Amino acid sequence: MLHRQKLTSLEICAGAGGQAIGLEQAGFEHTALVEHNSDACDTLALNRRQWEIFRQDVRDFDPLRDAGIDHVDLLAGGVPCTPYSEAGRQLGNADERDLLPEALRLTEILRPKALMIENVETLAVQKKFAGTRKALSERLTDLGYKFHISVLDAQDFGVAQRRRRTVVVALRNDIPAKFQWPSQKWELAPTVGHVLEESMASNGWPGAAEWARGASRVAPTLVGGSMKHGGGDLGPRRSKLEWARMHVNGNSTAEAPPGPDFVLKHAYGKNGWEGYPKLTYSQAALLQGFPPDWKFSGSRTAAYKQVGNAFPPPVAQAVASSIAEALTSAAGERAA
Template sequence: MRSVELFTGCGGLALGLSRAGFRHEALIERDGNSVRNITHNKVCGLQHVAHWPILREDVRYVDWRPLARVDVVAGGPPCQPFSIGGKHRGHEDKRDMWPEAVRAVREIGPRAFLFENVRGLARPAFADYLRWIELSLAAPQIRIDENESRDAHLRRLEHRRREALYDIRILKVNAADYGAPQKRHRIVFLGVRKDLDIEIETPIPTHSHERLLWDQWITGRYWERHGLSRPSEEPAGANDARVARRLRQHMIPPTGKPWITCRDAFSGLGEPGSRDDLANHIFQPGARSYAGHTGSPLDEPAKALKAGDHGVPGGENMIAFADGSVRYFTVREAARLQGLPDDYEFIGSWTENMRQLGNAVPSMLAEVIARRLAGLLSRERTDKRKAAA
């Protein structure tokens, strides 16, 4: 199946779609550093990336019509306008690119689309804009008129809802529930053309917090897997301790796989700088913790990687060790948290690469959702062939 992607960044979403079997017809990214990283890995012949048609372009000036009728349009519009850590200006922020995502869907007319953004977009302060995004993607042919306000356009979209071309589901997900070693809460827009007559099925979580607690505090398999003695104390967090007591009381193992922790994700890397055969695993000095910014415990999924408006924010993107010490994630560790392979090499500064990784979509989450979407579209094609026969 063919896809087009906007706002590619360093390629987390694109990699997930590639692993799910999609062939990218175009990947659009205007940031030169991100394009240089992808291009470097293309030249190195990295699996999947070697065949990516990456273009350094501003989406505002791309004519999408030559790409008409691809299967899927995907992307992660810049999240800073809606991020809890940002300036919260929403559609008034010049970085808001949701109108361009809508235009791409209108001009391409894909069978389906997949967009990802921060959960801050679902806050009450942005309720009207979230509704505008939803209805604009559902009926992209109903354009906003020149000099028409966003509110007036929203009222017009509400009035003409029966003209929608796409069915849409807005999902609230935690990437840790889909195999990412990171507690990254996001919202996902899934849309499928109405004329395909496909019911959108939401992806079922594959991993769980409860299963991690089961393996850590009931069976102890987590510690055995890492060659460690089981700690004598109970979980540090009150909620974790409560859940562990309930699991111990009922002794019924939760289904699915355990959340993947930082210790799981970093297995085999060794200390920063200890391996000559591994790129980007270099110690970065200066980490410190303070109230509200204490790093990520080693035996939990990481807190969400953050990019920050001006480089890596202080007190974030760190490992928090049991003895109270902290250190910054290396670029390689952060790449593992986002599901990029060890042979994906980053060029440029630590700060710049961490910014790109902080903005990336975890490839594990992208792959699970893309596989579900591919399955729905394949089923539609199979049904049509059967009907024709």
């Protein structure tokens, strides 16, 4: 009888743990997580004391010297989106914050069986990044990997949010099994109201059920801002207008859900969302697909930035499960 092999992972740019949760749920055991942001590192440690967390710039990280690691099954990471996002001026590999080269450096050192990298949608679809995609594919091919790239939308995996992200997967050429992208699992994603009604009512607000009926669609993409700028509200004006259609005030976040005296007011002036409740960062985390018991460290704004910059755990789990299936079936073929 064959037993499923234990699969190991090393994650860079781990943030608040969105991808790490998904990998864990897919059966990967983390050997190390690398993250430079102190609040995010504290969040990881707060929730998983057993994880080995390295608080440092990934450009300075040597897996053997720093962690005693010379091989893992999966190297994963959500490298910074700023070089490829509209808000970050889309400088690509000319941006000093671009850490795709570090993912390739560690791939060459560790020779993992698989690689999984997440970034913004534009990396996969915009013509201006065709050269980056070609260079990435060629480098991974030179290193002995099969290159896959796709855009996945979080709402297709049960997340109450439109969030389209580029995911790069590469399997080493000696892995005989073929990688298959996870299929869409939800025909209709849960709505914001469905996900947040209980939380909105948790502080005694009697209008939560009425509010939830009005919040009858999925959320726009949560925006966390960079670690240096932004993150105090739910995004630019166009995003706030989308939130207002679901009776949410996107001007800032709240310390707590509405209390018993909160009155829902429908205002139709210049800032028509001002009579609506604001989201707490914990509510934003629910819309991002984090487990309800996941805790965040740091100030309210710092916590919201961690949430807004995260890879939704259900999407990470789906991709990682497909990788795990390829790796374990390959092991089974060898053992047969």
